[in-house]
Amino acid sequence: MATSMFFEFLLDSLPKLLDGLQVTFLLTIVAILAGFLIGVTLALGRIYGNKIISGICIGFIEVIRGTPLLVQLFIIYFGLASIGLVFSPIQAALFGLSLNSSAYQAEYLRGSIQAIPSGQMVAARTLGMTKIQSIGTIVLPQALRISIPAWSNELIYLFKYTSIAYLIQVRELTAEGQIIASRNFRYVEIYLIIALIYLIFTFIISEIVDRAEKRFHVPGLGVPKRASWLRNT
Amino acid sequence: MRGLAVTIELTLLSMLCASTLAIMMAFGRSYGKQPLPFIALIYEKIFRGIPLIVIFILVYFGLAQIGILIDAFSAAIIGLALHSTAYQIQIYRSAINSIPEGQVIAAQSLGMSKLQAIRYILLPQMLRLSIPGWSNEFTIILKDTSIAIAIGVVELMRQGRYVIVREPSVALYILLVVALIYFIFVFTINRGLSYLEKRYHISGLEITKAR
Amino acid sequence: MPMLDVKNIHKSFETTEVLKGISFSMEKEETKVIIGTSGTGKSTLLRCLNQLDPPDEGEVWLDGEELTNPSIDINRIRQKIGFVFQDFNLFNHLTALRNVSIGLEKVKQLNKEKARERAMDELKRVGLEKQINQYPAQLSGGQKQRVGIARALAMDPDIILFDEPTSALDPELIGDVLDVMKSLYGKVAMLIVTHEMGFARNVADEIIFMEGGVIVEKGPPKQMFQSPTKQRTKEFLGRIATLYGAE
Numbered sequence: 001m002a003t004s005m006f007f008e009f010l011l012d013s014l015p016k017l018l019d020g021l022q023v024t025f026l027l028t029i030v031a032i033l034a035g036f037l038i039g040v041t042l043a044l045g046r047i048y049g050n051k052i053i054s055g056i057c058i059g060f061i062e063v064i065r066g067t068p069l070l071v072q073l074f075i076i077y078f079g080l081a082s083i084g085l086v087f088s089p090i091q092a093a094l095f096g097l098s099l100n101s102s103a104y105q106a107e108y109l110r111g112s113i114q115a116i117p118s119g120q121m122v123a124a125r126t127l128g129m130t131k132i133q134s135i136g137t138i139v140l141p142q143a144l145r146i147s148i149p150a151w152s153n154e155l156i157y158l159f160k161y162t163s164i165a166y167l168i169q170v171r172e173l174t175a176e177g178q179i180i181a182s183r184n185f186r187y188v189e190i191y192l193i194i195a196l197i198y199l200i201f202t203f204i205i206s207e208i209v210d211r212a213e214k215r216f217h218v219p220g221l222g223v224p225k226r227a228s229w230l231r232n233t
Numbered sequence: 234m235r236g237l238a239v240t241i242e243l244t245l246l247s248m249l250c251a252s253t254l255a256i257m258m259a260f261g262r263s264y265g266k267q268p269l270p271f272i273a274l275i276y277e278k279i280f281r282g283i284p285l286i287v288i289f290i291l292v293y294f295g296l297a298q299i300g301i302l303i304d305a306f307s308a309a310i311i312g313l314a315l316h317s318t319a320y321q322i323q324i325y326r327s328a329i330n331s332i333p334e335g336q337v338i339a340a341q342s343l344g345m346s347k348l349q350a351i352r353y354i355l356l357p358q359m360l361r362l363s364i365p366g367w368s369n370e371f372t373i374i375l376k377d378t379s380i381a382i383a384i385g386v387v388e389l390m391r392q393g394r395y396v397i398v399r400e401p402s403v404a405l406y407i408l409l410v411v412a413l414i415y416f417i418f419v420f421t422i423n424r425g426l427s428y429l430e431k432r433y434h435i436s437g438l439e440i441t442k443a444r
Numbered sequence: 445m446p447m448l449d450v451k452n453i454h455k456s457f458e459t460t461e462v463l464k465g466i467s468f469s470m471e472k473e474e475t476k477v478i479i480g481t482s483g484t485g486k487s488t489l490l491r492c493l494n495q496l497d498p499p500d501e502g503e504v505w506l507d508g509e510e511l512t513n514p515s516i517d518i519n520r521i522r523q524k525i526g527f528v529f530q531d532f533n534l535f536n537h538l539t540a541l542r543n544v545s546i547g548l549e550k551v552k553q554l555n556k557e558k559a560r561e562r563a564m565d566e567l568k569r570v571g572l573e574k575q576i577n578q579y580p581a582q583l584s585g586g587q588k589q590r591v592g593i594a595r596a597l598a599m600d601p602d603i604i605l606f607d608e609p610t611s612a613l614d615p616e617l618i619g620d621v622l623d624v625m626k627s628l629y630g631k632v633a634m635l636i637v638t639h640e641m642g643f644a645r646n647v648a649d650e651i652i653f654m655e656g657g658v659i660v661e662k663g664p665p666k667q668m669f670q671s672p673t674k675q676r677t678k679e680f681l682g683r684i685a686t687l688y689g690a691e
Contacts, residue, residue: 066416068376070390071408078397079405163284167383174286187294191287199282335533342494343547343599344523353550358537 013180013190020176021197023090027162027172030094032155035101040140042106047113048135057106064103070164072096077168093165101158108150112143145216152209156202163198173197236392237414239306243378243388247313248371254314255321256359260351262322263329273322280319286383288312293384309381317374324366328359361433368426372419379415389414445508447472447633448603453492453502455485462488463499464657470603475634477644480654481680486637487530489654490605493635494518494525507602523551526596526604526632530611532588534580534595540567540587541576544595552599566594570624586617590624603633610640641684645669653677 046057064072077092087095116139124134166175177194181187258276261269280288292315293308303311332355340350379390393411397404446469455463462485470476478486491497493504495511495518504511511521535543544563548554554562567576570590580588589609596604606625610618622643628634629647638644644651645665652662653676661674672678 062420063412063416066372066419067412068379068390068415070379070382071412071415074390074394075405075408075412079408082397082402082404160282160284163286164380166286167380174284174290177287178290181294185298187290188298191291191295195283195287195291198284198287199279202282203278332536333533335529335531336535338496339527339529339533339535339595341519342496342522342525342527343595344519344521344551345547346519349550353546354535354537358535361537 009184009186009189010193013193016176016180017173017194017197020171020173023170023172024159024162027090027093027097027165027170028155028159031097031101031158031162034094034098035105035154035158036151038098038102039105039109042102043109043113044135044140046106046110048131061103061106064100065107069096069100069161070167072100073164073168089165089169089171092168093162093170097158097162097165100161101154104154104157105151108147108154109143111150112146113139115146116142148209148213148216152206152213155209156205159202159205160198236387236389239387240375240378240389243306243309243313243381243386244371244375247310247317247378248374250310250314251317251321251370251374252367254318256325256356258318258322259325259329259359260355262326264347264351277319277322280316283316285312285316285377285380288316289381289384305381305384305386308384309378309386313374313377313381316377317370320373321367321370324363324370325359328362328366329355331362332358364426364430364433368423368430371426372422375418375422376415446470447474447507448493448635449503449505450493451503451505453489453499453504455488455492455497455499455501462657463492465502466654466657466659467502468652468659468662470633470635472602473630473633474649475629475636475647476650476652477648478635478637478652478654479639479641479644479680479684480660484655485657486654487607490527490607490635490637493605494522494527496527519551523547523599524602526599526601528589528592528596528604528606528609530608532580532585532592532612534588534591536580539577539579540572540583540591543580543591544598547595547599562598563594566598567591569597569627570594571620584617585613586620589613589621593621593624593628597628597632601632603635604628606634606636606638608637608639610638639684641669641681653680655680 042057042061045053046061047054049057073092073096076096077087077089080087120138120142121134124138125131129137162172163174165172166178169175171179173194177190181190258273262273263270265273289309289312292312293303293305296303296308336354336358337347337350340354341347345353378388381388382391382394385391389411393407396407448470450469451467453463453466454461466485466489468476478489480486488497492499493511495504499512502512506521506524509516509521511518534540535546538546541560541563544566545556545559548559548562549556552559564573564576567573570593572587572590572594575583575587575591580591583591589612593604593609609625610621613621618640622640625634625636625643626647636644636648648665650662651665651668653660653668653672653674655676661668661672661677663672668677669681672681
């Protein structure tokens with residue numbers, strides 16, 4: 001293909017792709033935030049809850065982590081529809097991605113909380129803090145800082161895995177590409193562009209989070225490098 | 234349950250390809266001469282930055298467009314392997330890096346060549362150290378095979394969908410069964426591999442366990 | 445012709461010149477001890493000899509072969525030069541026995557059974573017949589170092605280089621290792637970097653005092669300890685005596 005034709009093609013498809021990218025971002029941001037809130041709850045429930053609460057949290061986390069995201073999205077979108085609970089594709093995707101991410105985030109957080117010496121909790125209690133106060137003011141802030149690298153991984157995974165929402169008809173980046181490509185069969189061109197878009201943004205996200213990590217660094221509160229090679233989703 | 238067999242085949246074959254490729258690249262990155270480390274690094278950055286589904290589509294439709302026709306099953310294996318390799322390089326690399334350099338020096342001072350030192354001293358230690366990361370990756374690949382539905386591989390997930398299309402009223406039930414099957418597999422793999430880890434455990438040879 | 449001949453070795457790391465022209469030679473089954481303050485290039489010298497850190501300048505000859513010649517098969521030569529490390533460098537995934545036998549199997553191409561027997565003999569020789577199936581992490585520092593010595597011995601080297609073999613050990617474990625080394629006297633050539641002055645005085649045929657990348661003085665222990673000719677040597681030995689207690 002001639003260069004000029006390629007650019008024409010690029011200009012034609014770019015607006016559609018940017019629409020898709022917006023949806024991708026929406027999914028990512030909502031899922032990471034909602035997943036974070038649910039994840040914190042799950043982690044605290046798992047560690048500090050009584051037997052029943054802790055059991056429920058463990059069960060939820062294990063089931064979510066033990067099944068593919070796609071299956072979860074299908075259950076929410078097709079499965080629940082069959083018993084009368086109908087979601088739009090985007091609702092189903094937001095719901096599914098948030099729940100999925102919450103289980104992984106809960107596990108990171110749990111690791112971080114358990115990495116904090118128990119003496120911290122004891123010291124807080126001897127100051128007269130309640131258990132909830134100690135968790136909220138002493139343990140959790142430290143744990144959150146330690147979690148930043150894992151959390152940044154999660155953000156990037158989520159950004160990439162929102163592409164799966166395409167399979168339940170959400171019109172995000174990958175889906176828009178499919179629509180364009182099915183019209184003119186230029187799969188290579190369109191998907192190389194999409195790949196490039198994903199690459200650029202994963203790079204930008206990891207740069208931003210790296211900066212954040214340095215910014216919130218507290219001397220002596222080291223991040224154990226151990227889990228950096230594990231992927232989560 | 235033909236879909237299940239396909240899922241398992243996909244998982245095992247792509248795991249095999251990815252591990253082999255990743256081990257070579259990991260050694261290339263740590264012990265190879267330029268440009269080997271650089272190539273491995275670029276490979277890692279690229280394939281970690283692109284969603285699996287996009288890789289699938291590029292491999293399947295992309296290769297077809299330039300005249301190389303392969304079936305969806307092969308395309309899925311290639312896609313999964315390319316993707317997983319990028320992650321596994323890190324697993325093996327951190328294992329290699331946690332082995333003290335003195336081990337290689339000692340091997341060389343016994344008269345071993347660099348390749349012999351890698352083969353007899355580094356590789357066995359690296360493989361044992363990688364088991365936790367490797368088992369984690371195994372379950373991820375298993376789950377990721379479900380995405381092969383995007384290019385029409387008839388694996389577990391697609392089989393489930395066929396049934397749903399025929400009888401929409403039981404969709405939830407069918408999907409829950411599919412989920413259960415995945416769950417059982419993931420659970421079994423995790424258990425099996427942590428048994429393996431204990432079995433081949435050597436005291437003093439461990440990596441701080443993640444999670 | 446001496447067995448080992450070292451001629452005018454120079455070695456720099458980046459801009460610092462660590463070795464500034466070292467020459468000495470050793471005969472078969474001779475034992476020499478190198479002493480001197482830390483950071484004076486003693487360990488680097490040992491690594492220059494078996495080409496782990498090839499010297500920038502100068503020659504190393506062993507049995508009439510020039511090791512500094514780039515075309516030589518250094519892996520063949522290294523079998524003839526045993527090396528005992530300060531921090532042991534045992535192979536962590538192998539038992540004591542396999543640590544000793546792996547070189548025999550993979551480098552000397554002995555069959556498994558022969559390699560095993562030989563490794564057993566060497567471990568017996570260093571007094572570890574009970575520990576053959578233990579992994580490095582299950583051994584004490586002194587035991588680890590004795591495995592390290594057995595591993596070097598098993599290759600039938602012409603010479604063994606010891607790089608501060610007892611520095612990483614607790615004081616009460618040093619004796620066992622030194623005893624093993626003493627028992628090797630006269631059976632294999634040894635070049636030992638150490639701070640154990642008592643050992644140096646009793647075992648060495650010659651003592652080499654190094655400082656600032658050069659050999660300041662060398663001679664038989666008696667002469668070195670009682671009437672060193674150089675002022676630097678006197679000062680060093682005086683300091684060592686106060687540090688480690690006079691002998």
